[in-house]
Amino acid sequence: MSLNYASLICAAALTVVAVSACNSDSSSSRPATDDELMQYLVGSNLRFGMAHDLIRDTDTITQTCLFGSRYRDEWDDETDAFLGYWDREQEILLPPHAELECLSWRWNDDLIPVKTNGSELAERAMDEIERVFNRHVFDRHSIANVPDDEIDAGIIVSMGTSPVPDGADPRAFCANVAVGPNDLSPISNNIWQDDASYEIDFPVFINLGNPDCSPNLNIVIHEFGHAMGLEGHFPGFGMGGAISNNFWLVLFSLYNNPPGTREQDLLLHRPFGF
Numbered sequence: 617m618s619l620n621y622a623s624l625i626c627a628a629a630l631t632v633v634a635v636s637a638c639n640s641d642s643s644s645s646r647p648a649t650d651d652e653l654m655q656y657l658v659g660s661n662l663r664f665g666m667a668h669d670l671i672r673d674t675d676t677i678t679q680t681c682l683f684g685s686r687y688r689d690e691w692d693d694e695t696d697a698f699l700g701y702w703d704r705e706q707e708i709l710l711p712p713h714a715e716l717e718c719l720s721w722r723w724n725d726d727l728i729p730v731k732t733n734g735s736e737l738a739e740r741a742m743d744e745i746e747r748v749f750n751r752h753v754f755d756r757h758s759i760a761n762v763p764d765d766e767i768d769a770g771i772i773v774s775m776g777t778s779p780v781p782d783g784a785d786p787r788a789f790c791a792n793v794a795v796g797p798n799d800l801s802p803i804s805n806n807i808w809q810d811d812a813s814y815e816i817d818f819p820v821f822i823n824l825g826n827p828d829c830s831p832n833l834n835i836v837i838h839e840f841g842h843a844m845g846l847e848g849h850f851p852g853f854g855m856g857g858a859i860s861n862n863f864w865l866v867l868f869s870l871y872n873n874p875p876g877t878r879e880q881d882l883l884l885h886r887p888f889g890f
């Protein structure tokens with residue numbers, strides 16, 4: 617896949633981590649190791665979770681657990697151990713009051729409601745995800761005729777509403793996933809604001825295209841990956857290509873661990889022969 621193509625995907629990234637990592641093409645022809653795939657899953661999806669009486673910092677939760685805003689002055693360089701972080705009141709919390717847990721989050725095991733708004737590419741993207749998963753994943757009917765702004769939970773494909781920042785190249789912002797149309801807010805922001813179920817149970821918008829750019833099938837599959845919980849990019853997902861074997865293994869593994877799985881309890885699933 618060309619560098620142009622990779623950078624185009626990267627420009628649609630939602631997280632600072634992903635954007636900053638996009639300048640280097642980290643793709644490789646060798647298969648990723650299990651350790652690398654686990655690192656990709658943790659970096660892309662896991663976030664600081666509710667830890668007992670701890671109130672999370674809304675800035676902190678948008679960071680990944682691998683690159684999170686742990687309190688630097690309390691960082692122990694010798695052991696690389698987590699020692700504390702800020703709460704919502706900007707107070708520094710230290711153990712035992714600040715037990716850090718990195719937790720997964722995703723849609724639950726029910727079929728994911730999807731409204732395509734007539735996008736043929738979205739249908740084909742779902743077909744491909746269900747072919748690889750070898751099961752039904754999506755409910756394509758229950759919200760199909762519900763107005764976008766009346767949908768309580770589901771993936772809403774929104775045509776032509778990919779936001780383009782002022783002065784940016786619209787071809788570099790061809791598609792994104794956010795909490796609304798023409799929006800840049802990461803969906804993980806909403807995970808922590810309700811019941812700490814670690815489930816996506818709210819409207820998630822896949823914004824496809826703008827007047828100067830139309831995404832192809834692989835980009836649409838890539839965006840479904842974002843909408844299913846892979847928030848950050850990694851090699852083979854927005855870095856060195858829109859999707860790849862790495863993408864499929866990380867997405868499949870996310871959906872074969874329960875929502876809210878702790879980092880240390882995550883299991884990698886590698887059933888595809890690659």
Ligand SMILES: [Zn+2]
Nearest residue numbers: 625628629854
């Ligand atoms: Zn992306």
